[in-house]
Amino acid sequence: MDRRHALKGGMAGLLTLWASPLLQAGQRTNAGVRKLTDTISVLDGGGGNIVALSSADGIVLVDTGAPNSGDRVMAALKGLGGNPKVHTVFNTHYHLAQTGNNEALAAAGAKIVAHDRTRQWLSVDHWLPDQDRYEKARPKAAWPTEVFFNTGSRKIGGAQIDYGYLLVAHTAGDIYVYFKDSNVLAVGDVASPVNDPELDWITGAWIGGRVSAMNLLLKIGNDQTRVVPGSGPVMTWAEFKAERELMEVVRQRLFKQIRQGDGPQDMVDGGVLKGLARTWKDPHKFLYAAAKGLWGNHNKLDPDVV
Numbered sequence: 001m002d003r004r005h006a007l008k009g010g011m012a013g014l015l016t017l018w019a020s021p022l023l024q025a026g027q028r029t030n031a032g033v034r035k036l037t038d039t040i041s042v043l044d045g046g047g048g049n050i051v052a053l054s055s056a057d058g059i060v061l062v063d064t065g066a067p068n069s070g071d072r073v074m075a076a077l078k079g080l081g082g083n084p085k086v087h088t089v090f091n092t093h094y095h096l097a098q099t100g101n102n103e104a105l106a107a108a109g110a111k112i113v114a115h116d117r118t119r120q121w122l123s124v125d126h127w128l129p130d131q132d133r134y135e136k137a138r139p140k141a142a143w144p145t146e147v148f149f150n151t152g153s154r155k156i157g158g159a160q161i162d163y164g165y166l167l168v169a170h171t172a173g174d175i176y177v178y179f180k181d182s183n184v185l186a187v188g189d190v191a192s193p194v195n196d197p198e199l200d201w202i203t204g205a206w207i208g209g210r211v212s213a214m215n216l217l218l219k220i221g222n223d224q225t226r227v228v229p230g231s232g233p234v235m236t237w238a239e240f241k242a243e244r245e246l247m248e249v250v251r252q253r254l255f256k257q258i259r260q261g262d263g264p265q266d267m268v269d270g271g272v273l274k275g276l277a278r279t280w281k282d283p284h285k286f287l288y289a290a291a292k293g294l295w296g297n298h299n300k301l302d303p304d305v306v
């Protein structure tokens, strides 16, 4: 989509950063592949981002793309050069846009690493409230083969890879994956520079969890860290910090309105998203999910709430 749709005028700073030499430096090796460093590329997974680390031991992926992107993703992986075998896959969360090619990659011998709750949501039929239907569990071949709860670290092909849980920021099982030597931090949909931030409230995600997770990420990276969101352009550290600041303002405003008993339409009418450095494509959808998540966490809204 057009970035301008998501941003108001007066955001020249952000637009300039997106067009900065740092981001332009990564050449596109072919359609949909952008090299961030000698070893790390961002691939188009059918709308979402896939991060690929090339190493002597094989490729490490963060997320696998949407189901209809399989041929494109496989072709892009072959084009990376080096050892083309996919050694390990990390899923940042259970959504189909991030796990659509899990089966194919597992069948080719890749380990799939994810948070335990990502495995849970992939392995059971689950309710999709906005579509009023059940989504079938994914076949076992798509499930993570290794799960963790808090944090982990491993070396693959000599590269240090740290990963950890991001609370309930976007789903129940969000994780980051930090390629420490390259200073590239993949955060899935916990950052959302273009699309409306999404709170998958039925899994437990809520605005407080989102800000907490972003605070945690701020302790992992530094000014030179590049952040790869689940979709949209690679972010500079300054852009990521700006998104965190904005989400904190939204959190404070939502806490205030929910304490007054406001529902999503009251929040839209009250202009809770007005005057911010971005606009929402569907404010009601975001605020509905935010309100659901806030009611689910009412005991954390204020120390006086008993």
Ligand SMILES: [Zn+2]
Binding pocket: 093, 095, 170, 189, 230
């Ligand atoms: Zn998602």
